[in-house]
Amino acid sequence: MNKKLMILDYATLEREHRWLDWGIGDIVQGLAYTHQLGLVSRETAVVSRINNKLATWGIEPYLSKKLFCNDKSYRECYRWLMGELGKNAGETIVVDDEYKRGVRVGRELGCETYLIVREGITAPRKIAPTKVIHSLADLLR
Numbered sequence: 001m002n003k004k005l006m007i008l009d010y011a012t013l014e015r016e017h018r019w020l021d022w023g024i025g026d027i028v029q030g031l032a033y034t035h036q037l038g039l040v041s042r043e044t045a046v047v048s049r050i051n052n053k054l055a056t057w058g059i060e061p062y063l064s065k066k067l068f069c070n071d072k073s074y075r076e077c078y079r080w081l082m083g084e085l086g087k088n089a090g091e092t093i094v095v096d097d098e099y100k101r102g103v104r105v106g107r108e109l110g111c112e113t114y115l116i117v118r119e120g121i122t123a124p125r126k127i128a129p130t131k132v133i134h135s136l137a138d139l140l141r
Helices: 010-019 024-034 044-057 074-084 099-109 136-140
Strands: 004-009 035-041 063-068 092-096 112-116 131-133
Touching: 004 010, 004 074, 004 099, 010 024, 010 035, 010 044, 024 035, 024 044, 024 136, 035 044, 035 074, 044 063, 063 074, 074 092, 074 099, 092 099, 099 112, 131 136
Parallel strands: 004 035, 004 092, 035 063, 092 112, 112 131
Antiparallel strands: none
16 A cells, blocks of 8 residues: 655644643554654754654654754755655645644645644634644544
8 A cells, every 4th residue: 555645743743742632652653554654843952852752652663754854944844755755745745733834835845734723723724724633633533
């Protein structure tokens, strides 16, 4: 089965981990059955802390590639991950809880985009995401 690449942002995973009643590790493990997972983070000053959290959450083995890129735009980061994993924009989904970083850039590249919108927040309408969800857990249903 040719799995689509799902690009996740570390900051989004961290917020999901705090927001959910159950573990982010279970969700990422479930997503890994149906998607190839890539992680991007611009927090390069704390790479060891991030790697420790990923290991503690139990998601490290499910990530095909990680990219820590403080000197690159998200556009460049997403392109690099797609290239490293042999995927094009039509085979890629960008999942994020920030519109500018995820939806806008992902759509400009031609990727599907899933925007996580929490209670009380409305999805922007300029460039609509492919799908609006309330949590990564929604993708397991």
